[in-house]
Amino acid sequence: MVKAAVRSSSEQDTTTAENFAPVYLEERARDHVWIHSLPWAELAEKDGFRVFDRGEGSTIYDIQGRGYFDAISGLWVVNAGHGRADIAARMGEQAARLAYASAMSFTTVPQVQLASMIAERTPGDLNRVFFCSGGSEAVESAIKIAKQVQTMRGFPRRYKIIGRRGSYHGMTYGAMSITQSVRDEASFGPYMYGVYHVPHPDRYRSDFGVEGEQADIMAAKAVEQEIIYQGPETVAAVIGEPISTAAGVHVPSPIYWQMLRETCDKYGVLLICDEVINGFGRTGKMFAQELFGIQGDIMTIAKALSSGYAPIAAAVVSDKVYEIFKEKDQVPMGHLLTFGGHPVACAAAVRNLEIFDEENLVERGNEMGTYLGQQLQTLTKHPSVGEVRGIGMVWGLDMVANKATREKFGKDSQFKKKLAQLLMERNIVTRVWDVLHLAPPLVVTKDEIDNVVGAIDESLTIAENEYASEIVA
Ligand SMILES: Cc1ncc(COP(=O)(O)O)c(C=O)c1O
Numbered sequence: 001m002v003k004a005a006v007r008s009s010s011e012q013d014t015t016t017a018e019n020f021a022p023v024y025l026e027e028r029a030r031d032h033v034w035i036h037s038l039p040w041a042e043l044a045e046k047d048g049f050r051v052f053d054r055g056e057g058s059t060i061y062d063i064q065g066r067g068y069f070d071a072i073s074g075l076w077v078v079n080a081g082h083g084r085a086d087i088a089a090r091m092g093e094q095a096a097r098l099a100y101a102s103a104m105s106f107t108t109v110p111q112v113q114l115a116s117m118i119a120e121r122t123p124g125d126l127n128r129v130f131f132c133s134g135g136s137e138a139v140e141s142a143i144k145i146a147k148q149v150q151t152m153r154g155f156p157r158r159y160k161i162i163g164r165r166g167s168y169h170g171m172t173y174g175a176m177s178i179t180q181s182v183r184d185e186a187s188f189g190p191y192m193y194g195v196y197h198v199p200h201p202d203r204y205r206s207d208f209g210v211e212g213e214q215a216d217i218m219a220a221k222a223v224e225q226e227i228i229y230q231g232p233e234t235v236a237a238v239i240g241e242p243i244s245t246a247a248g249v250h251v252p253s254p255i256y257w258q259m260l261r262e263t264c265d266k267y268g269v270l271l272i273c274d275e276v277i278n279g280f281g282r283t284g285k286m287f288a289q290e291l292f293g294i295q296g297d298i299m300t301i302a303k304a305l306s307s308g309y310a311p312i313a314a315a316v317v318s319d320k321v322y323e324i325f326k327e328k329d330q331v332p333m334g335h336l337l338t339f340g341g342h343p344v345a346c347a348a349a350v351r352n353l354e355i356f357d358e359e360n361l362v363e364r365g366n367e368m369g370t371y372l373g374q375q376l377q378t379l380t381k382h383p384s385v386g387e388v389r390g391i392g393m394v395w396g397l398d399m400v401a402n403k404a405t406r407e408k409f410g411k412d413s414q415f416k417k418k419l420a421q422l423l424m425e426r427n428i429v430t431r432v433w434d435v436l437h438l439a440p441p442l443v444v445t446k447d448e449i450d451n452v453v454g455a456i457d458e459s460l461t462i463a464e465n466e467y468a469s470e471i472v473a
Pocket residue numbers: 075134135136137139168169170171241245274275276277302303
């Protein structure tokens with residue numbers, strides 16, 4: 001006996017195949033799916049959301065068959081592009097062979113393969129892979145590893161974590177606590193105890209009122225000052241995205257990360273590099289740490305590890321950090337995730353990384369990304385585009401109400417709402433926050449780049465004319 005749908009304007013049995021025909025899917029979605037981050041007003045609104053059905057390359061198609069350019073690779077995920085039937089086939093083979101074996105005390109063939117492939121590609125001695133299902137779990141795991149390692153090394157009072165303002169590291173409790181960009185103390189506080197946030201490297205709106213590399217140096221010094229202020233003997237780790245995406249696609253000078261590395265070593269603090277978005281070719285290198293000539297003690301990876309074909313993530317730990325688990329060889333890491341390193345997800349990721357090699361995806365992405373960046377620079381002619389920033393295949397247009405003062409549009413800006421609507425009408429899926437994000441799959445073509453830049457150009461012109469009152473030209 002199957003329960004009838006709570007509400008169904010089609011007033012039919014909800015379980016029949018016809019009722020999942022395109023005509024009913026949006027209605028079913030409205031009734032039953034809790035879409036992440038979407039308020040009811042938008043879910044209820046006609047055309048407030050899309051039900052997607054299939055994808056090919058850089059295009060995704062909704063249930064009406066309408067194609068959209070995936071300008072943000074899902075959520076910085078589908079680096080190898082949509083529609084890779086051979087990844088799907090590898091997953092099918094694995095599911096038929098062995099769908100699951102206990103993650104507690106055992107491993108599986110695809111897990112061993114994937115861990116080896118990751119270790120071959122990571123910077124330095126980041127060789128020990130703790131598998132999870134998503135980025136938040138990876139961050140959660142990294143925090144726990146850092147705290148436990150400090151305790152095992154004889155420093156149980158080192159529990160504090162230093163993050164950066166504007167950061168995003170996920171939505172589970174620990175990850176949300178070190179995230180700063182979407183804090184909601186009223187609903188979710190108190191957060192995890194012992195988290196502190198310092199300014200992130202932002203040359204465009206520096207907290208220190210300076211420009212260029214000086215802004216990065218000041219931001220790096222702020223990390224050291226916070227460690228000293230808190231008392232180094234209380235600090236477990238510093239966490240940051242090598243290139244901060246949520247904070248607005250800021251690419252610091254290598255000196256910033258080199259200073260952070262030196263500071264962490266100086267005070268016995270672990271450095272966690274969150275490469276959940278940055279990793280797997282997004283920044284023009286396999287990992288963004290390579291851009292800065294540094295290596296974290298722990299690195300988090302997710303998203304493009306499988307290019308989104310399956311939920312898989314990891315906290316990757318250096319040999320140096322893992323050493324303590326060999327010394328205290330009766331003590332396991334106090335962490336267990338039933339689906340961490342799921343065999344089918346590992347098989348998807350293995351095939352994904354093989355494709356990266358076969359198609360030189362990192363180099364290709366960097367080449368196309370450089371072209372995308374050059375084309376996007378032409379948009380700075382618009383009064384609402386303060387700056388175009390990025391590297392590799394991760395770009396952002398800093399949207400400003402006043403170019404001279406670099407003032408952002410307010411949260412309720414009609415201009416930004418209109419811009420988002422115009423882009424959707426032009427079949428472009430992206431995010432228009434304080435920054436308009438561009439991060440298509442690494443397989444994107446020049447024609448697709450020309451089309452999307454042209455469509456943004458046109459949309460900016462229309463929105464700027466319609467909401468001229470919001471903009472100081
Ligand atoms: C830098 C970073 N870390 C962690 C996460 C959390 O990943 P997930 O949404 O897979 O839990 C995200 C998600 O966007 C992210 O951008």
